Amino acid sequence: MEPIAKKVAVAIVKAIKNDELILPTMPEMAIKVRDIAEDQDASIAQLNTVISSDAALTARIIKVANSPLFRAPRQIEDLSMALSRLGMQTTANLAMGLAMEQMFQATSDIVDKRMREVWTKSSEIAGICHVLCKHYTKLRPDSAALAGLVHQIGILPILSYAEDNPTLLRDSFTLDSVIRQIHPAIGVKILTTWEFPPEIQKIPMLCRDYKRKVATADYSDLVTVATLQCNAESEENQKLDYGTITAFERLGLDPNIDSADAEDLSEDMEAAMAMLQ
Numbered sequence: 001m002e003p004i005a006k007k008v009a010v011a012i013v014k015a016i017k018n019d020e021l022i023l024p025t026m027p028e029m030a031i032k033v034r035d036i037a038e039d040q041d042a043s044i045a046q047l048n049t050v051i052s053s054d055a056a057l058t059a060r061i062i063k064v065a066n067s068p069l070f071r072a073p074r075q076i077e078d079l080s081m082a083l084s085r086l087g088m089q090t091t092a093n094l095a096m097g098l099a100m101e102q103m104f105q106a107t108s109d110i111v112d113k114r115m116r117e118v119w120t121k122s123s124e125i126a127g128i129c130h131v132l133c134k135h136y137t138k139l140r141p142d143s144a145a146l147a148g149l150v151h152q153i154g155i156l157p158i159l160s161y162a163e164d165n166p167t168l169l170r171d172s173f174t175l176d177s178v179i180r181q182i183h184p185a186i187g188v189k190i191l192t193t194w195e196f197p198p199e200i201q202k203i204p205m206l207c208r209d210y211k212r213k214v215a216t217a218d219y220s221d222l223v224t225v226a227t228l229q230c231n232a233e234s235e236e237n238q239k240l241d242y243g244t245i246t247a248f249e250r251l252g253l254d255p256n257i258d259s260a261d262a263e264d265l266s267e268d269m270e271a272a273m274a275m276l277q
Contacts, residue, residue, distance in 0.1 A: 005177035008168055012161050012182065016189070023186075024156050026194045029054055029099040037092035044083050051095055052079050060098050061091060068271040069130070093142035097126065097149040098276070103156060111163045115156070121230065122152050127272030128226035129219075135268075136251045137217050143200070145276070147219040148226055150196070151203050154187030155179055184208060210245040221247035 015021035032050045036042045052058055058079050065082035066072060076082050083091050104119035106112040126148030133144035158179050162169045169175065187204030199219055206212060206220035207227060224247040231237050242248065242255035 004171075005174045005181065008174060009178050009182045012158060012178065013185075015161065016157065016186065021157055021161055023190050023193060024103055024153070027099045027102055029057065030096040033092050033095045033099070037088060042088075044088055047088055047091060048079055048083055051083075051091070054099075057095060057098060061086070061095060064094055064276075069134075069268060089140070090142040093140075093146045097146045100149060100153075106159065106163055108163050108169070110169055111159050114159055118152050118155050118159075122149050123276040125151070125223065125226045125230050127276055128229055129222045130272045131268045132222050132225060132251065132253075133219075136253065137222070139217070139219060139222070143197075144219055144222045145272075147200050147203050147223050149276070150191060150200070151187065151207055151223050151227075152183065153190050154183035154185065154204055157186055157190075158183060210240070210247070212246055214250070217247070217250040221250050225251060225253060 012021065016023065029050070033047065036047050036050060051061060061079060062076055062082045064070070065076045065085045070085060072085055076085055086094070101119055104115040106115050126145040129144040129148035130141045133139050133141040137144075158175075162175055168178075184204040188202050191201045191204070203220050203223055207223040209220075210224070212220070224245070228237060228240070228242070228245070245255065248255045
């Protein structure tokens, strides 16, 4: 890390430890939805009541239910039909993820633009995670999508810090370096504080460990491969030897991301990314 970037990174970590830089809180809607999903006595009707109070979120859930990914036998026109089609857990995970979009906004135009770029990229990765999960694992596609949506959550406090420190904001090279180096650790801290499932809490860090050794494919593997696919043209990724990245082997995927398998899934990929935009 560049000396200036290292200095800024240390300052941000120190600010978080001293509660001088507040970590983002989970949106109220996401908390309500999660509480219902975790309550064994809760009903779909209760979930309907909570989500229906947010017109924009309701429209998004209906759009998802009508997505080619779920292949509904007939057009879904209201939230009740969507919930019946998707089920409580899938709806809850999607609603939680989509509710977090409101966090990726800022008062400064520069920071707002950056936050929206992070959300767009996270949405693309979440869509790829959903499809890879459905075709190559027995894990939950909705949990895979949620993992993709939140794996860059640690960038938010860094951009908030930059918003209050215009010098850093004007130095995009240093800011990018700081983000690359410390957003994973901050992301783990946020997801742990939010009490996300253990298998998702550490994804911001684990998804960057390309030589990780675990027995079976997990959500971190999905985020790793989805991120590599999404950023395939980046200079950093083109230097990687995909053959040494263990996530591909665990998922049973050819490390060549232009393989026939990937092309066969392209239609599903487009549908998955569209449903989260």
